[in-house]
Amino acid sequence: MAKGQKILFLGVYGMEVVECGGALAKNVLNGGESFASIMLCRETSQPQVRNAAEVLGVKDIKFLNFQYGTVDLSVESKKKIVKIIREVKPDIIITQDPEHSFHDLDPDRRPAMTLLLEAIALSSRDFALDELPGLEPHPIPTIYYMTPHHPNTVVDITEVWEKKERAMDMLDSQLEFSGMHFDEMLDPKAAEILYPGFSKLTNFQEKGRAIHQVLDKAVHVYHGLATHGHFALAEAYRREGNFHLQELIV
Structure with missing residues (x-):
């Protein structure tokens, strides 16, 4: 991992920020900035997840407050994630692994995966420019999938x-x-x-x-x-x- 990267973690559930916390913390240690966004996290758990993110050195974590069992591909849902990407302007995005998401029986993982990939793609196009004023399209960053079934990269987090x-x-x-x-x-x-x-x-x-x-x-x-x-x-x-x-x- 190069020094000084801007990494955005797009998570579905709160614990995921810790599951990829080594890469996020290592990036901060190397002079970069790490950010996080969580789709599904109960309000009572959000302070705990925020505290975990602070321990890892995450600069900012946002909770998008999607509701369990209702994640969809609506325009409004896409805009929530596109807004985060265009605000942070990351060099790297970490998110859940598509293959893993289809086998995992946690609710909402499958629609969340499609939504995340669609939003990443749309963030680089002329999508919702009027609804998101001041946020220009951002080129698609390098994408890394966390906890994959078939990894091709490992990060030293010792x-x-x-x-x-x-x-x-x-x-x-x-x-x-x-x-x-x-x-x-x-x-x-x-x-x-x-x-x-x-x-x-x-x-x-x-x-x-x-x-x-x-x-x-x-x-x-x-x-x-x-x-x-x-x-x-x-x-x-x-x-x-x-x-x-x-x-x-x-």
Whole structure:
């Protein structure tokens, strides 16, 4: 990643800002600016997600307040996202992976993916210029898809790992929800293998955080050191399109 980039993360759910938080924080560390926009985030959870974004050094995060189960391809929906893109004028956009979105059974992921890609395309055209005064078309940035099924890029996040973990600590509602899920689905013996002492944790938030710590490290080590990689901890991405190089690089 080049120094001093302007990165815009276009997320569907709040926790995603932490899932790609390593790249966002690394960009800030290298002198760049990172921004975020979330489509679906309950009002009660927004302060937690904002706190997580601040830990990562995100300059500004906006909540678009789409409603669950109603994400569509209306002109008004497109304008919400086009407005963000034209305001930030990013060099890079990070967003959800199209392939992943079709397999994920979280609601709204599939229409959200089409909406996001349409808005990215429209932001570079003469779309809604009268309705968005002062916001000129912005060329389509380089796009990276987060948590892809078939990554072609990994980012070394070892230097910002602790920031990413602190950001996850901010997401109380998500951790409580995850704790309820893990407590129900995991066999007690399996839970103890993953996190020794799991049965002694006293609330769902602690249980959620415990398993997320295990999952986070496992995923990032897998994409880093475990796959003959150069980095101890890495976030995986898939770049849209070819890499355009003046010459081959190491």
